[in-house]
Amino acid sequence: MNSNSAKPSETVTSNGENPSLAVSQIAAGEIVDCWNKVGVIGDGTCPELAKFVHCRNCPIYSLAGVRLLDRELPANYRREWTEYFSREKKQTVAGKTSVITFRIDTEWLALSIAVFQEVLEQRNIHSLPHRQKGIVLGLVNVRGGLVICVSLGRLLGLEREQNNEKPLTDYNRLVVTEWNGNRLAFPANEVYGIHRYQQEELSEIPATIARTSSNFTKGILRWMDRSIGCLDEELLFSTLNRSLT
Amino acid sequence: MLFLMFQLGKDRYVLEANRVIEVLPLLELKRFPEALRGVAGIFNYRGQPVPAIDLSQLTLGEPASERLSTRIIVIHYPDETGKRHHLGLIAEHATEMIRREPGEFIEPGLNLGNAPYLGPVLMDGNGTIQWVHEQRLISNRVRDVLFCETLEGIP
Numbered sequence: 001m002n003s004n005s006a007k008p009s010e011t012v013t014s015n016g017e018n019p020s021l022a023v024s025q026i027a028a029g030e031i032v033d034c035w036n037k038v039g040v041i042g043d044g045t046c047p048e049l050a051k052f053v054h055c056r057n058c059p060i061y062s063l064a065g066v067r068l069l070d071r072e073l074p075a076n077y078r079r080e081w082t083e084y085f086s087r088e089k090k091q092t093v094a095g096k097t098s099v100i101t102f103r104i105d106t107e108w109l110a111l112s113i114a115v116f117q118e119v120l121e122q123r124n125i126h127s128l129p130h131r132q133k134g135i136v137l138g139l140v141n142v143r144g145g146l147v148i149c150v151s152l153g154r155l156l157g158l159e160r161e162q163n164n165e166k167p168l169t170d171y172n173r174l175v176v177t178e179w180n181g182n183r184l185a186f187p188a189n190e191v192y193g194i195h196r197y198q199q200e201e202l203s204e205i206p207a208t209i210a211r212t213s214s215n216f217t218k219g220i221l222r223w224m225d226r227s228i229g230c231l232d233e234e235l236l237f238s239t240l241n242r243s244l245t
Numbered sequence: 246m247l248f249l250m251f252q253l254g255k256d257r258y259v260l261e262a263n264r265v266i267e268v269l270p271l272l273e274l275k276r277f278p279e280a281l282r283g284v285a286g287i288f289n290y291r292g293q294p295v296p297a298i299d300l301s302q303l304t305l306g307e308p309a310s311e312r313l314s315t316r317i318i319v320i321h322y323p324d325e326t327g328k329r330h331h332l333g334l335i336a337e338h339a340t341e342m343i344r345r346e347p348g349e350f351i352e353p354g355l356n357l358g359n360a361p362y363l364g365p366v367l368m369d370g371n372g373t374i375q376w377v378h379e380q381r382l383i384s385n386r387v388r389d390v391l392f393c394e395t396l397e398g399i400p
Contacts, residue, residue: 022370066340069314073271077313082273086289 031064096199099230101223102175103190104153106168108228110195110221115177115233118142119191122172125149135243140185142176149174149185150240156216179237195223202230248343249318250374251336253304257374259343259367260318264379266331268339269317281387282306285335290319296391297333298383304360314338320379324392332391334379343374350376 026032035055038046052058099110100119120142127138137149152158170189177184202219216236217229248259249268274286274297283303287294297317301309309315316339322332350365353375364376383391 066314066338069312069340070338071313073311073313078271078273081270082289085269085272085291087291089291 026060026063031067032060033064035061093198096197098194098196099221101192101195101228102173102188103168103192104156104188105158107156107158108192108223108226109152109156110223110228110230111177111236112231112233113194115179115237117176117178117183120174120176122174122187125187135240137187140174142174142183142185145183147176147183147185148244149187150244152186152188155236155240155243177237179233179241182237182241184237184240195221197221205229246345246347248345248376249339250341250343251300251316251318252338253301253336254307257338257372258377259345259374260320260334260377260379262342264320266319266321269319269333270313271311271315271335272317281390283383284387284391288317288333290331290333293331295319295331295333297335299335300382301335301337303382309335309337312337314340316340322380322383322388322392325385325389328392330392334382 034042034046035058036042038044039049039055039058039061041055046055048058049055055061098113100113100116101108101110103109123140125138125140128136131138135150135154137151139146140149141147168189171191173188173191174185175188175191177186202221205215205217205220216231216239218232218235219230220227221230247262249262249265250257250259252258269290272288274288276286277284280286283298283300285297285299285302285308287296289295299309301307315335315337317333317335318339319331319333321329323329345367350367353363353366362378362381364378366376367374
């Protein structure tokens with residue numbers, strides 16, 4: 001099974017007279033590690049390198065990879081696979097809805113991916129005169145264009161709690177969104193990423209919270225051992241756009 | 246067209262890849278004493294008993310070697326009434342796929358009547374590859390034994 005057991009004709013080839021081998025010259029079950037001798041890991045003298053550039057493109061290298069599968073079965077191999085294939089195949093249903101999860105102060109929120117344009121590093125917000133108190137923070141420069149920057153935290157009433165025991169590390173980002181042709185940006189303390197869920201995973205909001213006026217969530221999602229609010233983009237953006245006028 | 250390659254002894258054969266449902270590793274088989282030649286046993290395929298044919302045993306008389314590269318190819322096989330069943334084919338060196346045009350295969354020019362599953366051949370630099378018609382692999386008698394619904398159905 002090792003290269004020493006090569007037939008005499010192949011010993012000649014591996015002596016270096018003609019370093020390139022053909023797949024048909026390799027005996028069954030044999031692994032010729034020519035890449036270590038004349039290939040990219042060796043001295044690089046193999047003439048086939050001009051054609052294949054790297055040994056991994058060479059059929060001899062692929063053959064050696066396939067030959068590794070000719071090993072005996074490890075102990076318990078059949079037992080384990082038999083158990084695996086005796087179970088029902090899990091049908092993975094593609095998630096219907098995708099949201100991006102982000103954090104404002106201590107609150108994790110989810111918002112439909114459709115409204116996201118980009119997530120950028122936090123940058124300077126140019127404040128507007130006479131608009132200091134409301135939800136508008138100012139204007140930001142996004143790729144040379146001016147975008148109104150709002151505070152979702154203020155709109156949702158998520159002011160930073162002072163008695164926060166373990167402050168979370170902030171990875172401040174500027175989220176740029178677009179809804180019905182209007183671009184808006186808002187700062188987030190952290191943007192985690194995309195989460196996919198099925199419609200039935202979205203659970204109802206407790207009735208006591210649902211009645212409050214500042215509620216913009218359409219449901220609660222389970223995410224990373226947390227319950228997070230999934231924001232209703234329609235309600236959220238129509239309120240935001242109204243408050244700009 | 247994509248083909249799944251395997252070996253019987255030292256020779257290479259191919260199956261049409263779109264006939265293959267799944268390629269499984271070698272699983273534990275419930276063997277049948279006094280079974281017909283080539284019938285390796287049944288295995289549990291996602292909760293269903295599926296018969297397995299050992300291609301090496303069937304064609305060469307020697308059971309397939311127990312290696313990582315020996316695999317169970319699950320295909321559909323119709324019974325007498327045309328109802329499709331799962332069938333496992335145990336094949337050695339079922340590790341490669343090749344892409345070839347059907348026209349590249351040529352008739353070998355000899356017909357050994359007792360192996361109706363052998364199809365046209367293709368010659369490349371490393372030897373000859375033969376196309377296997379998986380729907381003709383087992384004789385009708387073996388098929389009726391494998392896929393009978395009731396005990397009385399055994400001929």
